Amino acid sequence: xxxYAELSVLLIDPSQAMxxxxxxxxxxxxxxxxxxxxxxxxxxxxxxxxxxxxxxCEYDLxxxxxxxxxxxxxxxxxxxxxxxxSRWSIFxxxxxEGAYSKVVSAAELAPNDYILKPFTLEILMQRxxxxxxxxxxxxxxxxxxxxxMVREAIAATRAGEGSHPRLATEFGRLRADLHFSLGxxxxxxxxxxxxxxxxxxxxxxxxxxxxQFGTGRYDEAVLTLDKLISxxxxxxxxxxxxxxxxxxxxxxxxxxxxLEEAVAISPHMxxxxxxxxxxxxDAGDPAVSEKAFKQVVAKAKYSEFRDPEDHVNLVKALIKxxxxxxxxxxxxDLERSLRGNDNLEACRAISSALLxxxxxxxxAAISELNAAVAAVxxxxxxxxxxxxxxxxxxxxxxxxxxxxxxxxGMMNDDNDALSLEDAVxxxxxxxxxxxxxxxxxxxxxxxxxxxxxxxSQMEQGDHKSAxxxxxxxxxxxxxxLPVLYATIGAMVRQLDELGWEAGTGEQAGVxxxxxxxxxxxxxxxxxxxxxxxxxQRKYGISTTA
Numbered sequence: 169x170x171x172y173a174e175l176s177v178l179l180i181d182p183s184q185a186m187x188x189x190x191x192x193x194x195x196x197x198x199x200x201x202x203x204x205x206x207x208x209x210x211x212x213x214x215x216x217x218x219x220x221x222x223x224x225c226e227y228d229l230x231x232x233x234x235x236x237x238x239x240x241x242x243x244x245x246x247x248x249x250x251x252x253x254s255r256w257s258i259f260x261x262x263x264x265e266g267a268y269s270k271v272v273s274a275a276e277l278a279p280n281d282y283i284l285k286p287f288t289l290e291i292l293m294q295r296x297x298x299x300x301x302x303x304x305x306x307x308x309x310x311x312x313x314x315x316x317m318v319r320e321a322i323a324a325t326r327a328g329e330g331s332h333p334r335l336a337t338e339f340g341r342l343r344a345d346l347h348f349s350l351g352x353x354x355x356x357x358x359x360x361x362x363x364x365x366x367x368x369x370x371x372x373x374x375x376x377x378x379x380q381f382g383t384g385r386y387d388e389a390v391l392t393l394d395k396l397i398s399x400x401x402x403x404x405x406x407x408x409x410x411x412x413x414x415x416x417x418x419x420x421x422x423x424x425x426x427l428e429e430a431v432a433i434s435p436h437m438x439x440x441x442x443x444x445x446x447x448x449x450d451a452g453d454p455a456v457s458e459k460a461f462k463q464v465v466a467k468a469k470y471s472e473f474r475d476p477e478d479h480v481n482l483v484k485a486l487i488k489x490x491x492x493x494x495x496x497x498x499x500x501d502l503e504r505s506l507r508g509n510d511n512l513e514a515c516r517a518i519s520s521a522l523l524x525x526x527x528x529x530x531x532a533a534i535s536e537l538n539a540a541v542a543a544v545x546x547x548x549x550x551x552x553x554x555x556x557x558x559x560x561x562x563x564x565x566x567x568x569x570x571x572x573x574x575x576x577g578m579m580n581d582d583n584d585a586l587s588l589e590d591a592v593x594x595x596x597x598x599x600x601x602x603x604x605x606x607x608x609x610x611x612x613x614x615x616x617x618x619x620x621x622x623x624s625q626m627e628q629g630d631h632k633s634a635x636x637x638x639x640x641x642x643x644x645x646x647x648x649l650p651v652l653y654a655t656i657g658a659m660v661r662q663l664d665e666l667g668w669e670a671g672t673g674e675q676a677g678v679x680x681x682x683x684x685x686x687x688x689x690x691x692x693x694x695x696x697x698x699x700x701x702x703x704q705r706k707y708g709i710s711t712t713a
Contacts, residue, residue: 172197172199173198173200173201175201176202176221176222177221177224178202178203178215179191179202179204179205180205180208180225180226180229181204181224181225181226182229182230197293203218207229208239208243208470208471211223211225211243212243212246215257219256220257222258223258225261226240226263227239228240229243240262240263242436242468242470242471244279245437246471246472246473247259258296258303260279260280260283260295261279262287263284264285305331306339309321316671316674317670318346318349319350319670319673319709322346325339325342325346337363337366340359341371341372343359344356344363344375351681352681353379353383354379356378357380360373360375361376370400373392377392377406377410377413381409386416390417393406393410402434404440407427407440408430410426411430415447420451421451424456427440427443427447428456438464441463442460442461442464442478442481444457445458445461445464445482445485446481448460449484454485457484458491461481464478465478465479465482474506474509476506476512476516477511479506479515480518480519480522480554482495483495487526495526499516511547514546514547514550517537517539517540518557518558521533521534522561534565537561537565537570538567541558541562541567541573541574544574551584552586555574555577555578556594559571568603571603572603572607575591576607576610576611579611580644585643587643587646588608588644591611592604592608615644615648618644619638619650619651619654622634622637622641622654622658625637626661631662632666634658635672638655641654642679649683649686652682653683653692656676656680656683656696657699660699663707668703673704680696683696
């Protein structure tokens with residue numbers, strides 16, 4: 169038997185007897201670095217602090233303590249969505265659960281394996297050996313990605329195909345995903361077409377549709393996804409993208425239908441239920457929206473990442489449905505069950521304002537809107553949808569200063585910055601041309617000040633500070649050509665004078681592609697491309713994928 173003494177393992181199971189049995193199996197195989205977690209919450213905290221080679225997770229965590237109400241599927245969903253699970257970690261789902269819908273829900277999250285209990289030591293070690301072997305083959309790629317060297321990682325996938333021909337398709341898939349992450353959709357699409365020429369594979373069809381969606385070819389994406397679902401009706405990610413595509417085409421009713429079909433097949437995915445609730449609300453179906461968000465609130469009850477926005481959305485659905493009494497109960501549950509959450513006060517005040525407005529109590533609604541605006545400034549990670557809804561409510565009550573303040577705050581959000589064009593569009597849509605003009609003037613003034621500051625930093629030789637300043641300006645005005653030229657130019661100069669940095673180099677390349685689409689015929693663009701290529705050659709950076 170292969171030596172696995174250095175492997176670290178986390179056992180997630182509320183049953184002490186099962187953990188003891190699993191530990192015994194692993195010890196027989198020479199694996200002794202084993203930690204325990206009794207619940208999803210405990211597991212998340214441990215995985216956040218330590219990278220495990222192998223995670224063996226029981227599907228049914230209901231027998232645990234504390235937050236034992238969360239199951240293994242919901243745990244894996246949290247780990248994936250919040251980017252906690254390392255690419256190095258191998259996740260096995262263990263279960264005796266026979267309910268088909270739950271099996272589908274768990275399988276679509278792509279654990280490394282799904283093992284039905286009872287199983288023997290031999291079966292467990294066969295699965296571990298297979299997963300470890302695959303990880304070893306991908307190690308050179310993973311190491312480069314950990315260093316932020318995406319372009320070099322792409323080249324390593326080609327080498328991996330030659331060294332491990334049995335994994336050639338998987339290396340091709342990873343290479344396409346990496347091109348996609350760099351915004352190189354044409355390159356990714358070519359890889360997917362090449363793979364599909366050999367044999368029809370569901371994820372390759374999905375990848376092709378993602379490229380079509382990313383390039384705005386929504387009708388093509390619909391055809392690709394419809395075909396994929398007809399051939400493989402249990403390929404759940406296809407439903408999600410198809411719904412998004414219908415939304416992009418302005419077809420909320422079709423998007424709702426697609427998501428309802430998906431939830432009927434796989435009813436336990438919180439992110440999909442949340443999407444269904446939002447789409448149903450937009451499609452004018454508050455009953456479906458209410459049902460979906462009730463399930464979201466219930467299923468997320470034991471998650472480490474409970475989101476008070478789910479309560480806000482449930483309140484909105486109940487108000488639209490005409491049930492203020494139940495909406496009030498949801499607000500009380502929000503206050504009681506999410507104490508200590510950074511976004512509680514903002515979501516409570518927004519919900520209360522909506523309820524008071526529906527009851528015709530305008531003065532009290534204004535008071536809550538004032539509280540909501542104050543709380544938004546101290547909140548973290550509030551969605552664009554929630555904040556824009558607050559802006560609409562403020563405009564309705566002529567709280568112009570508050571509305572403009574929230575929008576400006578959104579434009580300064582490092583994680584999800586609202587562009588100048590989008591900000592102006594918010595007020596234009598509301599018929600407030602005066603506010604649109606005022607916000608535009610304010611942002612243009614801020615961008616001009618940032619450009620001046622960056623120029624001064626460049627003159628002083630502080631290239632990194634200049635790049636940081638210009639990146640902030642670019643977030644405010646992503647389609648501003650002078651800002652785009654200045655940002656790329658500063659990045660190239662930093663790379664040329666201070667040495668190549670993979671992250672900055674990749675970012676400059678992506679921005680150059682954006683600039684090429686916007687202003688590719690300009691001689692200044694050609695000079696910038698030549699400077700970038702010259703810097704790559706100077707430091708021996710390969711320019712081929």
